Amino acid sequence: MEIWRHRPSNLQRTAVCPSWMQIAIQLPEPGESAAASEGKLLHEAIAERSTDGLSADQIEMYEWCLTELAKAGFDAPQHEVAMALELDPPLPVITGTADVVQDTPTATKILDWKTGWVAPPSPEDNLQLGAYAAMTWQKYGKPVEATMVMPRLKRVETYTFTQLESVVSYISLLLQKTMRLRGEGVMELKPSADCRYCPVKNICPAISAGSMLQETDASVLTADNAATVYAQLNMIAKKAKDEMSKVKAFVKRNPDCEGIAIKTSPGRGTFRDSDETYSILSAYMTHKEIMEHVSFGFSSLRDAFATKYAASHSVTKKEGTRQFFEAVKTQLERKQQEKIECR
Ligand code: SF4
Numbered sequence: 001m002e003i004w005r006h007r008p009s010n011l012q013r014t015a016v017c018p019s020w021m022q023i024a025i026q027l028p029e030p031g032e033s034a035a036a037s038e039g040k041l042l043h044e045a046i047a048e049r050s051t052d053g054l055s056a057d058q059i060e061m062y063e064w065c066l067t068e069l070a071k072a073g074f075d076a077p078q079h080e081v082a083m084a085l086e087l088d089p090p091l092p093v094i095t096g097t098a099d100v101v102q103d104t105p106t107a108t109k110i111l112d113w114k115t116g117w118v119a120p121p122s123p124e125d126n127l128q129l130g131a132y133a134a135m136t137w138q139k140y141g142k143p144v145e146a147t148m149v150m151p152r153l154k155r156v157e158t159y160t161f162t163q164l165e166s167v168v169s170y171i172s173l174l175l176q177k178t179m180r181l182r183g184e185g186v187m188e189l190k191p192s193a194d195c196r197y198c199p200v201k202n203i204c205p206a207i208s209a210g211s212m213l214q215e216t217d218a219s220v221l222t223a224d225n226a227a228t229v230y231a232q233l234n235m236i237a238k239k240a241k242d243e244m245s246k247v248k249a250f251v252k253r254n255p256d257c258e259g260i261a262i263k264t265s266p267g268r269g270t271f272r273d274s275d276e277t278y279s280i281l282s283a284y285m286t287h288k289e290i291m292e293h294v295s296f297g298f299s300s301l302r303d304a305f306a307t308k309y310a311a312s313h314s315v316t317k318k319e320g321t322r323q324f325f326e327a328v329k330t331q332l333e334r335k336q337q338e339k340i341e342c343r
Contacts, residue, residue, distance in 0.1 A: 114152070
């Protein structure tokens with residue numbers, strides 16, 4: 001029941017938002033997303049060296065992945081290897097499946113396929129990959145050369161983990177903290193860009209506090225709720241500060257502001273594809289639907305999204321439109337800020 005929450009893929013969220021598991025504990029394990037299903041299909045195709053059931057686009061990725069697998073030196077790969085990270089009790093055992101593993105006399109090589117449109121953190125900063133490296137180290141006792149292959153982005157990154165005791169200690173400290181907070185009945189929720197992908201975002205009080213305050217004015221303040229509203233405002237101020245830091249870092253890295261994906265002006269908007277926006281919308285719409293509507297502009301995309309959302313969630317189209325803006329809000333705000341900074 002608890003184990004899905006302790007997967008390597010959830011550790012990064014635990015590092016940023018230590019109490020998300022306290023909410024997740026109330027929910028059953030979420031189903032597989034369309035993106036995860038496609039990733040799994042591709043992994044299986046590579047393991048079995050078969051393109052049966054793949055589209056032309058997927059076959060192109062499959063072939064590119066096989067080339068990169070060979071280039072990375074995997075001449076006798078084992079695919080889909082079950083792994084476990086043993087931590088000192090009472091911490092849980094973390095389990096996962098490494099995409100590809102190959103043991104060599106001096107090091108063990110692992111490879112992780114990343115089939116999304118958004119680049120994950122580099123291997124050395126990637127806690128999911130760090131956890132797989134730690135599991136591999138516990139099993140084979142050697143340094144771990146970890147490679148991340150991103151077929152959609154045509155990118156490959158490799159890092160050799162040597163200080164794996166430190167990775168195990170760091171993960172242990174993270175889990176100790178979440179258990180301590182839970183034992184004390186304290187919730188430490190920290191909204192971030194990752195909230196979009198969080199399986200508990202629909203019932204998270206940190207998120208609903210933000211939505212509630214957007215629709216609230218000072219006239220509803222009472223002596224009884226002032227403290228709660230103050231706490232919620234603090235949470236929102238912190239979130240805004242985090243977003244501003246990200247914008248500043250982005251602008252610093254992109255002094256000419258190349259790559260702006262969405263421009264807005266009062267009453268109007270234009271949309272151009274970008275990895276991040278594509279990723280947000282692809283959680284709700286197929287590639288074909290997005291591309292059809294992108295070519296007609298922002299309002300067409302918005303309406304298509306709203307109609308689809310309304311039908312699939314049995315809500316009004318107005319609510320679907322609200323959800324669209326919610327989905328792209330961070331992106332819009334960030335891009336608007338980039339425009340300001342770039343003047
Ligand atoms: S939605 Fe965000 S703030 Fe809420 S639990 Fe998930 S990661 Fe934390």
